[in-house]
Amino acid sequence: MYCVNCGVKLADTEKKCPLCQTIVYHPDIVRKEEEHWYPQGKYPVEKGGSRFPLIFISVMFLISILVVLLLDWQLNQAIIWSGFVIGAVLTAYVILVLPVWFKKPNPVILAPCTFGTIGVYLLYINLASGGAWFLSFAFPVVGGIGLIVTAFIALLRYVRRGKLYIFGGTMIALGAFMLLVEFLMNYTFERSHFIGWSLYPLTILVLLGGMLIFLAINHPAREMMERKFFI
Structure with missing residues (x-):
């Protein structure tokens, strides 16, 4: 059976067209109380996405950190170069993966967190390598660009x-x-x-x-x- 107005195919149980709401009547068809072909009332609410991909990615990051840490300790009996790799992995996680954990991430909060993470990583590199460039160069540069970007995002948002x-x-x-x-x-x-x-x-x-x-x-x-x- 088809709707005489819009041509949508209808089940025998339909009393009106679900598309154009035209009343359906056919004297030769006996209606049966069966399951409707189309949803009645509100549309079904979509459930949130699964957290499994995020958990899997987080576990991969954790495994990479443990592998690098154990390899450095096995070769050198100390933490020498693995700190640089671990810092880079954690920085990448904060920038790429952490925002996805939130349903509605606020970029005004995530932007300073990102630049803060980069600043901490640069501080570690400075201390581990015995440098003297963090306070006079890296800190003001990262802090300055972080303030500009955060202010820009906040103004656009609010x-x-x-x-x-x-x-x-x-x-x-x-x-x-x-x-x-x-x-x-x-x-x-x-x-x-x-x-x-x-x-x-x-x-x-x-x-x-x-x-x-x-x-x-x-x-x-x-x-x-x-x-x-x-x-």
Whole structure:
């Protein structure tokens, strides 16, 4: 039996079409109380995904850490090089796997956690290798870029308007941050005090950021760009 309105195939038990709600009547067909072909009422709620893949991946990470640790101890009777590998594995786990454990991960929280993990790993490398570059270079660089990225994500997430201001301001901040990176490199590693390569990204990012802010202020120019690029 088919619906006379939309043509959907119907079971003998259907009293109306589940698609267009047209009343079904056929004098020659005796209706039977059987299971309906289509769900009645609300659609079934999909259950959450299985955690088994995440557990399996976590176990693989743990096994790789144990294998590297045991191999280093067997060869050297001490923890020498395995710390670098374990630190890299844990950092990758925090960045790639940890966010998947949450149903609705908040990037405003995950971003500083990611940069904090990278900072701790760099601190371990600095201490294990006997370096003196963490406080004067790695810490301010990782901390600075972490603050910029976290602020950018937070503004995009919680501020509904002014997206062009946010993108433009972030580009200008990154351009200025390049000057700080080169200065810290010269100071920490005793290189030339001349500011060179950072001027190129500074110029490009400031120009792009300034253009976005100009478009945010100038509505006619922004509308013209939207029409030109079909935005």
